[in-house]
Amino acid sequence: GNSVTQMEGPVTLSEEAFLTINCTYTATGYPSLFWYVQYPGEGLQLLLKATKADDKGSNKGFEATYRKETTSFHLEKGSVQVSDSAVYFCALSQGGSEKLVFGKGTKLTVNP
Amino acid sequence: GAVVSQHPSRVICKSGTSVKIECRSLDFQATTMFWYRQFPKQSLMLMATSNEGSKATYEQGVEKDKFLINHASLTLSTLTVTSAHPEDSSFYICSAWVGGLNYGYTFGSGTRLTVV
Numbered sequence: 439g440n441s442v443t444q445m446e447g448p449v450t451l452s453e454e455a456f457l458t459i460n461c462t463y464t465a466t467g468y469p470s471l472f473w474y475v476q477y478p479g480e481g482l483q484l485l486l487k488a489t490k491a492d493d494k495g496s497n498k499g500f501e502a503t504y505r506k507e508t509t510s511f512h513l514e515k516g517s518v519q520v521s522d523s524a525v526y527f528c529a530l531s532q533g534g535s536e537k538l539v540f541g542k543g544t545k546l547t548v549n550p
Numbered sequence: 551g552a553v554v555s556q557h558p559s560r561v562i563c564k565s566g567t568s569v570k571i572e573c574r575s576l577d578f579q580a581t582t583m584f585w586y587r588q589f590p591k592q593s594l595m596l597m598a599t600s601n602e603g604s605k606a607t608y609e610q611g612v613e614k615d616k617f618l619i620n621h622a623s624l625t626l627s628t629l630t631v632t633s634a635h636p637e638d639s640s641f642y643i644c645s646a647w648v649g650g651l652n653y654g655y656t657f658g659s660g661t662r663l664t665v666v
Binding site: 472537543 | 581582593596599643647654655657658662
């Protein structure tokens, strides 16, 4: 079945540091890939997505590239801020209105 | 656009009572909605998928008689936790599939259920 494996946290960085959160997936065909962010006590917000190989999703300084050859969708940001502290989830779907399959989440804490 | 409003955000109930959680799509028609449960410091566990006008499809291990899902209209889906017990305490989140050009999934803000 489909699955998502993401880097275990927690991750603690200083402000302006470079961020990478690794995400790999197992799926048949060409799933759509997503990164979601969850702030404490809240639901999930879409951060970025990519729907086909070599697509790059980007938003708020975050980027992730859909790599079919390595089945990966790593999240990166060049310079993190304290406000980026949250839990980040990598997810996939087989498209249409199919259910999302989530990774376990990575908690990021950015210190001033 | 594509906002899902989830209520209540927090609820405390006594053991043995039932609790209803509502999710409304405010500016689009939600033909498919998903209900998740999230344990502390853990990922989201899909409980069920509901399609408007049909019975929900429950994931393996989820008690359909305990977690009643109704999706009677294109803008409202409800989750009722029946005969709640302390082990049902959790964070419940709904999500809706949004079609069109900016397709994807939008999430409610979650409901913190505490059963005492």
